[in-house]
Amino acid sequence: MKSPAVFLLIAANVVAYLLEGPEGSRFEQLFALWPLQPDSEGQSYFHFWQIVTYAFLHDPRNVSHLFFNMFAVFMFGTAVERYVGPLRLLACYFASVISAALTQLTVPALLGAVPGPTIGASGGVFGLLLAYAVMFPQAKVMLLILPIPMPAWLFATLYAAVELLFGVTGTFSGVAHFAHLGGMIGGALVVLQWRRRAGTR
Numbered sequence: 238m239k240s241p242a243v244f245l246l247i248a249a250n251v252v253a254y255l256l257e258g259p260e261g262s263r264f265e266q267l268f269a270l271w272p273l274q275p276d277s278e279g280q281s282y283f284h285f286w287q288i289v290t291y292a293f294l295h296d297p298r299n300v301s302h303l304f305f306n307m308f309a310v311f312m313f314g315t316a317v318e319r320y321v322g323p324l325r326l327l328a329c330y331f332a333s334v335i336s337a338a339l340t341q342l343t344v345p346a347l348l349g350a351v352p353g354p355t356i357g358a359s360g361g362v363f364g365l366l367l368a369y370a371v372m373f374p375q376a377k378v379m380l381l382i383l384p385i386p387m388p389a390w391l392f393a394t395l396y397a398a399v400e401l402l403f404g405v406t407g408t409f410s411g412v413a414h415f416a417h418l419g420g421m422i423g424g425a426l427v428v429l430q431w432r433r434r435a436g437t438r
Contacts, residue, residue, distance in 0.1 A: 333364020340419025
């Protein structure tokens with residue numbers, strides 16, 4: 238198997254999706270990323286493990302949420318894993334997931350956004366996108382809905398700019414834009430660490 242870490246991530250997400258059950262289930266209550274703030278009844282659903290587990294949950298009403306995230310994990314993760322190996326791929330992915338969660342827990346609240354649970358692997362995906370763009374900046378990438386090929390560095394830069402714009406303006410409020418940006422920050426920090434270590438050898 239050429240990409241065991243990518244296969245493991247996809248398999249884990251699919252299994253979690255099958256176990257998740259309907260929206261509002263006990264599974265979601267325990268493992269989605271809930272806000273730090275209590276709800277209107279003074280109840281808080283946040284638990285520390287949710288900064289990782291939320292990334293394995295997806296919208297049970299919309300299988301495309303899972304499909305497109307896993308497609309992106311495969312597209313970007315396979316190339317990154319072949320370049321740095323499975324352990325570093327997983328380190329990049331989970332660092333991105335955690336940094337995305339921490340960003341989502343803090344930034345929207347500071348901007349006065351309505352708190353709500355967060356699910357999805359997008360934070361990890363955006364971290365892998367950032368790593369891919371740094372490692373293969375001239376590789377051609379294009380969105381399925383906008384089939385215009387562009388260099389990976391430009392694709393990642395434009396995507397980050399759009400996410401920042403949407404996050405600040407509150408556009409598409411059902412999407413965790415700041416989690417996406419937080420995932421890119423996590424990916425960037427990991428790649429910088431790899432380069433720092435390579436430079437000291």
